[in-house]
Amino acid sequence: MKTVELKSLVFRWPGQPDPVLSVASFDLEAGESVFMKGPSGSGKTTLLSAIAGVIDVPQSAVRVAGTDVGALAGGDRDRFRVDHLGIVFQVFNLLPWLSALENTLLPCRFSARRRNRSGPDPKATATRLLSELGLEDTELINRPASALSVGQQQRVAAARALIGAPEVVLADEPTSALDEEAKDTFVQLLLKECKASGASLLFVSHDRSLEKHFDRSVDLPMLNAGKT
Numbered sequence: 001m002k003t004v005e006l007k008s009l010v011f012r013w014p015g016q017p018d019p020v021l022s023v024a025s026f027d028l029e030a031g032e033s034v035f036m037k038g039p040s041g042s043g044k045t046t047l048l049s050a051i052a053g054v055i056d057v058p059q060s061a062v063r064v065a066g067t068d069v070g071a072l073a074g075g076d077r078d079r080f081r082v083d084h085l086g087i088v089f090q091v092f093n094l095l096p097w098l099s100a101l102e103n104t105l106l107p108c109r110f111s112a113r114r115r116n117r118s119g120p121d122p123k124a125t126a127t128r129l130l131s132e133l134g135l136e137d138t139e140l141i142n143r144p145a146s147a148l149s150v151g152q153q154q155r156v157a158a159a160r161a162l163i164g165a166p167e168v169v170l171a172d173e174p175t176s177a178l179d180e181e182a183k184d185t186f187v188q189l190l191l192k193e194c195k196a197s198g199a200s201l202l203f204v205s206h207d208r209s210l211e212k213h214f215d216r217s218v219d220l221p222m223l224n225a226g227k228t
């Protein structure tokens with residue numbers, strides 16, 4: 001089953017002469033993990049934003065979990081995003097005054113679907129996810145996010161993306177603040193959790209050493225040129 005389907009997706013930022021995205025066709029299967037690469041400025045973050053419905057895309061160009069993202073109105077798009085997508089972006093967007101545990105539970109607060117898919121006790125699920133990502137200390141997970149290291153915040157952002165089994169997880173340079181060993185562990189945990197829940201993972205990174213962990217890799221400039 002396809003979780004993401006892109007067809008004739010052309011996107012141009014206002015004021016730019018050329019489209020940054022020109023993708024004839026690209027799909028993600030349920031449970032598949034894809035490493036996306038390309039030089040700085042090639043449009044990787046823009047592509048994730050298109051899939052997440054953060055930017056306006058034409059109708060019929062982007063389908064996620066069977067829904068035409070470009071056909072959704074603003075508010076519906078926000079609801080759709082929290083129901084079906086887990087997002088770990090460069091800026092983690094944790095709420096600094098909430099604890100690591102409360103931040104992880106945010107999707108369950110905003111989405112009944114995510115709450116229902118978090119098991120009988122979402123708090124226990126959040127605690128398990130944090131623990132599997134290496135944050136098992138009770139004091140630490142009850143601390144405000146602002147009092148965590150950047151690497152710890154990255155792991156909270158991953159737990160928040162995974163809770164409630166969204167169909168698609170989008171990750172944009174999520175390992176940039178981690179050392180070599182922590183990077184590999186983080187990626188393997190993210191992959192394991194996505195496989196366990198059947199989520200597709202689209203992972204953007206400049207770090208080619210991580211590529212080997214993924215089912216497939218895609219070079220965005222090649223995809224834009226119609227060469228994959």
Ligand SMILES: Nc1ncnc2c1ncn2[C@@H]1O[C@H](COP(=O)(O)OP(=O)(O)OP(=O)(O)O)[C@@H](O)[C@H]1O
Binds near residue numbers: 013041042
């Ligand atoms: N909000 C915006 N308004 C106008 N242009 C933008 C905007 N965001 C990105 N761009 C432009 O779109 C192009 C692609 O940017 P994008 O951030 O998607 O690239 P990237 O491949 O993710 O880069 P990096 O690897 O440096 O994060 C760049 O030329 C950038 O300047």
